Amino acid sequence: MKILYSVLLCALISAMSFSQEKNDTAKDSTAQKQVKLDEVLITGNVKTDPILTSISYNYAEKVVQPKNVADLFNNINGFSVIKRGNYAIDPSFRASQYEQLNIQYDGGTKAMHACPNRMDPITTHIIPEEIEKIEIIKGPYTVRYGPTFGGVINMVTQKPDYQDRGFHGKASAGYESNGNSFVNMFQLQYIKDKYDIVGNVGYRDFGNYEDGNEIEIPSSFRSTDYGIKLGYNFTENQRLQAHWRQSFGRDVLHAALPMDTDYDNSSILSLDYKISDLGKTIKSLTAKAYYSYVDHLMHNRNRPTFMMTEAASDVNATTIGGKLELNWKPYEKLSVFSGFDVMHIARDGGRTRLVKIMNGNPLPMPMIFNDKVWQDSYVDDFGVFTEAKWSVNNSTIITAGLRYDMVISDIKDPETDFAAMYDLEKRTENNVSGTVSVKTMVSDNFTLEAAYGRGVRSANMIERYINHFTVGQDPYEYIGNPNLDAEANNQFEIGFKGRSNLNTFKYATSFYYASFENYIVAVVDESLNRKYMPMAEPRHPKVFRNLDKAYKTGFEAMAQANFLKGFYLKTELAYVYTKNKDLNEPLPLTAPFNTRLSLGFEKEKYWANMQYNITSKQEHIAESFGETRTNGYQTLDIRLGVKPFNHVTFGVAALNVFDEAYNNHLNFSFTNQAGFGRTPITDPGRNLTAFLQYKF
Template structure:
């Protein structure tokens, strides 16, 4: 067994940086040279567009290194959901509490700072313990395109997460000139290390006036063993369906609707005191679009949608079941509406403007039964909480002289936060509201809040040639405290107890970013750097140490506080064509987060991370692809002791894969992940909470060992 060493990590990191830096520095001084002749098919925009601030994830896979993942990672690996695909993009990491339930972290900011929008509906998880980040509900079969904004994004839709935004369009639309036809597709994937299967199938196509897409899937994954033989609980089972139908009643008009459903059951979470027992996720969208309304009014779009998530977790398979039986049913509902206008002001200026309204409601009640005494306790964790957000937004894009373009966008809105059940009973004979005051003082007496929100972005882009782009800009944004941060009722939580703070101020961020993209026939390079300041950043931290339950042992009480925070980092990606049949993709990213108020690092910050590979295509028609690659991460010693996290050593995980296209409609892929059976754990994977499987309380949860996978894709 080969274990990761600091030497192997340093070699990969140095090679990555030394490869990117000299090429980028020479780029402007290099005159374009003729591209080498190649019998490859013309590269697609997905292969060549290197965009680090606005990433497009599609359903093919040629180059995760160019900032985009297309087909094969979403549909041709055993991946269970979208979250697993996103972690391959520069600047995106994930907090792991279960094997497949990854919470995206964009440039060091996670949780609800990263907005997930399905159609026009912002989707929020239904678990108070954060078992279900919304991106984990997005199954590969249901995705045509996913847009991920980091830093400088767009305000043209009215949704802008303070850390980033994941957008999943749900309207399947072909070109009006597309012929009447249908295509069926299917994928079968097997993951040996977890005895995991994923089966999916669907159809897409349409006629002269309509477009249709329908698909379904089933997946099941079991526990796995680490390279050292430790059994890790990691079972889960999911099934889902997706449907999209659009009509063109007349030229220039479109009516469309979609429905997405996912059902999950028996999902293991060794980092939490409960497992997910049963979850239902449903998102529906409807819309109407009118193109070419008038000379300057080019488009009017009306959209509406709803998301409903019902979630049940319990501790029936946990080590403490004999002394405590616990179950928590919870729910989240989102209702959304949006109107957008596309206005052509002049040949060089486009305006997008509109209004958006979202209503989020959450409720969760935990029941705890003590068999020894027969006592039953009820914790209203989310006390009938809601947030109503309304906003007006616009974005102007203008072409300037001398190859310059400018973009300016702004959003203003109001957020109303309420909790109608704060007079319910809590621990120690107090009400939920009284517990807020106990820990946060009289400022927490007022639980309902109305806050004005705003956001703005401005950017400049210089593109003197098709092969070169330089850009820079600044943005400001705000985020009111989320329902868990503001209203979580005092009660048991992982690692002790937790209580929300109704008096939290909203976060206020400003940031600057600059970057360069350059291509020269055989080479694509992209480099981006950023700096962000967040005033009143909402930090999860320890706020008290006391004996809560009278057992003579001091308990940690976690809460939330406003601090000043700073984030700065960079991302780089490279795709080098060493030969007409050989490519070398490399990505590397780094972010440092600082709690300025506390003069210490922010918690849950990813280390320096990257990927590197060498890829070749063989055969007369290049149907065979061979690839050897690695993911690597540096040591992370910048930790927040008050959060309760540990330092993490550097690691490298190698993989090898081979894909062969038997014919245009049939593709076979075989690969091995963690080729050398390295024992490692990722910094953002949370520790085991109690004895479970082969894990002990506080154990680091290592990644799976050597894993063979097979994928068969077909279309007909």
């Protein structure tokens, strides 16, 4: 760490010297026009933006403590996080999660996890300091960004500031007291009229945190990241951009998973091209291609089961995709987006077990077993779509879209027992989804939105091909089902937002109802028995099945009062209710009712806020998923930030000020941990943090 901070300090001193030596030049307002790539979905244009959206941003300016990317979702209304430790964290929105959410970077780039226990979700392959904003489309209300079941989440990385020609950059460092954790990041950019280059490198070292009862939770990890983004403007209306990044996770402890991560290496390459202003009818053509590879090794060396069986899993995931889209206007008031996209997901790898004790008896010669984790499987999705926006008048826009997906899946190296269960052969599915919506500005201060969307999602690779592995919140072995039907979400939503004439008060709310078809859940099959440790409980595995009768309904609401030139008082509420009629219980991973109250102020040079978080108890549980009732809890967070100099930002925060001992309902339970029973993992207690950023 001392070497790392010495390097960072030298970089800061050099940057400050460079900044002082160079002559300040006026920003060239007549510089060449920059082509805007379609990496941003929501631009503030009422005629082109998707319906029922929200944006959370200003992380680069207002963040005052280091975070995991998934933690950024904690402050977005309607979101919760599924936590298995301090690293493997997934966002959940309105009781939709995993592949039910269309999560992507920069308008389409994806990186799928390699671990069947999701030790390495997409949120682990980028550092939060790179995220400029998060865009959310709240349901299946667009067909342009791939198959969408529960909503679109677009994490937008920071773009070059084209007003700042020449060399610029920033360096940041952060510290957390709970876990003695350090983070830092250094970025450089060079911008000319024709081209631009941005590079960054980051390092994170998190220790085990303590909960509110001063119990140490195994959750430490280290990660190193770097990336480079190159852009070239061929003409004023034509741009090509390449983005390469790698992330290296090391020695990751997972409190609520049966193994730990030895290493997790990911590589992501994306290419974006756009040409605009092509003519009166053809407005623009955009193209995207991306590739990602994740190499993941996990083991149980630090777990109680190591004395009986040594286990290590070396797995990998490859994601390749692309998109071509044409924006054309057959006449003035109608804008149409037509195109096609493709995504290929392939996974392979296995687990090696050295069994030293069997049925309680030491073996004179340990036995080696090789288990196929992914069975060399793949899923391909080929989609075509058209989405039209009709400006009925200056205040009303109607959107309609239709999408077709051909999904091809196959398993090339099945285990013998899995092949005996199913008639395995290449399978093709045909999915049709669509949406229709209306947005109208009733007045300058009031907007009404209503939408219907049908989102269709084919089963993911865990649901299709996992074979007797523990991948859920409970201790059951799970078996995939390659014959699952695609699940469909028929969602209706109405929302409105408004503000007072002087903008002293603003509000927004939305109400939704979703009816599910062929909902995919895992159900105990008493005709089958455990494969590994056959005498252990539970004896019977779960098999993924389709259910017919399920739904969810809920709302989000926000109100904010602004006063005294910079002060604000804000409240946010989110509630979702789910029902699985086939099993007569709620759907799993349904978050409880959440309320946030915030009081703060924002000035140009300083800001502060207090946030009081109220999470209700959750008694509506999916017992078949291993859920237990969760008590409610309340926490208080305080954040302060200041810009003492033009290029310096400094912030401090006190999180969970009252050192509350609690666990969120979506937390997984301790698994294969010495000294812990199978109870939900607890969250961090009081945590004092600091963050420093210097721009030049």
